[in-house]
Amino acid sequence: MAESWAGLGSAIASFLFLYAMVKDHIPFQLRDYLATFSRKVLSFINPYDQITINEYHGEYMHRDELYAAAQVYLSDSCSFRARKLKAEVGQESDKPLVTIDDYEEVTDTFRGVRIWWYACMRLPNSKTISFYGSDEDRKYYRLTFHKRNRKLVEGEYLNHILREGRDMKIRRRQRKLFTNSPSRNWYGYRSSSSWSHVAFEHPATFETLAMDPEKKREIIDDLVTFREGKEYYKKIGKAWKRGYLLYGPPGTGKSSMIAAIANFMEYDVYDLELTTVKTNTELRKIFIETTGKSIIVIEDIDCSVDLTGNRKEKKKEKADEDKEKKPPGMEEKDENSKLTLSGLLNFIDGLWSACGGERIVIFTTNHLEKLDPALIRRGRMDVHIEMSYCSFEAFKVLAKNYLGVAKHDLFDTIQTLLSEVYISPADVAEGLMLKKSRNKDVSACLENLIRVIEAAKEEAKRKAQEELAAKEKEKEESTVENKATDIEDNNSKKELASE
Numbered sequence: 001m002a003e004s005w006a007g008l009g010s011a012i013a014s015f016l017f018l019y020a021m022v023k024d025h026i027p028f029q030l031r032d033y034l035a036t037f038s039r040k041v042l043s044f045i046n047p048y049d050q051i052t053i054n055e056y057h058g059e060y061m062h063r064d065e066l067y068a069a070a071q072v073y074l075s076d077s078c079s080f081r082a083r084k085l086k087a088e089v090g091q092e093s094d095k096p097l098v099t100i101d102d103y104e105e106v107t108d109t110f111r112g113v114r115i116w117w118y119a120c121m122r123l124p125n126s127k128t129i130s131f132y133g134s135d136e137d138r139k140y141y142r143l144t145f146h147k148r149n150r151k152l153v154e155g156e157y158l159n160h161i162l163r164e165g166r167d168m169k170i171r172r173r174q175r176k177l178f179t180n181s182p183s184r185n186w187y188g189y190r191s192s193s194s195w196s197h198v199a200f201e202h203p204a205t206f207e208t209l210a211m212d213p214e215k216k217r218e219i220i221d222d223l224v225t226f227r228e229g230k231e232y233y234k235k236i237g238k239a240w241k242r243g244y245l246l247y248g249p250p251g252t253g254k255s256s257m258i259a260a261i262a263n264f265m266e267y268d269v270y271d272l273e274l275t276t277v278k279t280n281t282e283l284r285k286i287f288i289e290t291t292g293k294s295i296i297v298i299e300d301i302d303c304s305v306d307l308t309g310n311r312k313e314k315k316k317e318k319a320d321e322d323k324e325k326k327p328p329g330m331e332e333k334d335e336n337s338k339l340t341l342s343g344l345l346n347f348i349d350g351l352w353s354a355c356g357g358e359r360i361v362i363f364t365t366n367h368l369e370k371l372d373p374a375l376i377r378r379g380r381m382d383v384h385i386e387m388s389y390c391s392f393e394a395f396k397v398l399a400k401n402y403l404g405v406a407k408h409d410l411f412d413t414i415q416t417l418l419s420e421v422y423i424s425p426a427d428v429a430e431g432l433m434l435k436k437s438r439n440k441d442v443s444a445c446l447e448n449l450i451r452v453i454e455a456a457k458e459e460a461k462r463k464a465q466e467e468l469a470a471k472e473k474e475k476e477e478s479t480v481e482n483k484a485t486d487i488e489d490n491n492s493k494k495e496l497a498s499e
């Protein structure tokens with residue numbers, strides 16, 4: 001339909017062209033009359049307006065963002081109405097994009113208003129080969145809509161296409177795991193970006209994560225609230241970001257939790273290696289290069305740099321000493337020439353941390369007590385999640401994942417054992433997996449796990465006894481020492497008295 005209007009449009013265009021040629025020979029009163037008349041006729045016979053969205057624009061032929069968004073939008077929202085489709089795989093995703101083919105028309109409805117989309121291509125002109133490719137590469141979309149809806153299309157519909165298309169593009173992109181470890185690219189030169197990346201394909205999800213189901217539900221709810229909170233964050237005047245602190249012993253699933261969050265939210269992951277960051281200025285640069293819809297992770301924050309409470313104090317003392325020697329005005333410069341706790345705090349909630357939006361910051365630690373309270377106070381790290389040793393509930397998730405069983409006669413024994421010993425989900429998983437690779441029998445796997453837990457229990461008992469023995473020895477030694485001191489004191493007292 002839009003195509004026939006387009007035909008009519010070009011006929012009118014030809015008429016206007018002819019008119020422009022002869023208009024100088026027509027008396028001006030008649031010219032005015034003809035112009036008014038033709039405008040009336042035009043809007044009567046063609047009540048439709050058109051907007052063209054070119055694939056490339058500008059002097060340097062940038063790919064137009066609206067075109068790219070429209071391409072994805074049409075593939076998701078309207079392509080089912082098209083008869084002719086085309087599939088292509090772009091650079092940003094390994095999933096084929098099925099969208100409407102060239103010279104194909106589809107309709108879309110927005111707030112009850114109909115809009116026609118037509119995928120066009122400039123006619124190939126073999127004589128002109130442009131610097132940026134042949135004319136065949138010049139594609140564009142043409143939107144046709146009724147004149148009375150022009151305000152809606154210009155004011156809202158185009159924004160809707162841009163927003164939806166961008167979101168769809170992000171959802172279907174190949175997600176990435178970025179790291180700031182210094183690396184050179186294939187050609188041997190250092191990349192201008194602080195980050196290098198690989199495809200993020202970690203299989204962990206909330207279903208495979210072994211932890212208390214209620215705690216899991218709370219975390220999922222919190223993430224959903226955050227994801228849908230754009231307007232809320234705007235309303236309360238806070239940057240759209242959320243901090244999570246994951247703490248617990250090794251092998252309790254902190255890294256798996258990060259992967260599960262990334263998969264659930266469909267975010268990229270920036271794994272920030274703080275030990276390679278030398279200064280606050282560098283940290284700021286690294287942060288600015290991250291994008292929205294991402295998770296910024298600092299693992300083992302207690303080991304990362306000199307940021308823990310005690311060490312910080314020592315550093316502060318030293319800094320105070322240094323400051324005394326520094327000429328006025330040099331202190332600020334000095335702050336930026338190294339990585340400090342305040343630099344990291346700025347990284348989390350400084351002004352520039354708001355750029356991009358929709359970010360999650362995650363710290364992990366095995367030693368919560370070592371961290372400076374300022375670093376993890378609520379508001380900075382909004383949610384504190386303890387990843388603990390394997391409970392029976394967590395074991396059931398692992399048994400389901402690894403063995404595909406929800407109940408078994410040996411579960412009772414395992415439940416009793418798990419209540420008697422601290423063992424990490426990683427060790428439980430290992431107990432279930434090792435055996436399974438050799439023998440697919442579920443009972444054999446569970447029996448193997450029972451042996452693993454019993455061994456852990458024995459080990460824990462042995463350690464406890466050793467600790468007790470060490471303490472008693474220490475106590476005995478201190479009693480002997482005290483006695484010796486007492487005797488010495490008494491002797492000196494006696495000596496003094498005899499004198």
Ligand SMILES: Nc1ncnc2c1ncn2[C@@H]1O[C@H](COP(=O)(O)OP(=O)(O)OP(=O)(O)O)[C@@H](O)[C@H]1O
Nearest residue numbers: 208209210249250251252253254255256425426429
């Ligand atoms: N809660 C869990 N749910 C499911 N699998 C787990 C869990 N905890 C550990 N695992 C298994 O153990 C392996 C190690 O776990 P993970 O690296 O997530 O632990 P971590 O707490 O990050 O350890 P670390 O503190 O040593 O980095 C994972 O590959 C996973 O298979």
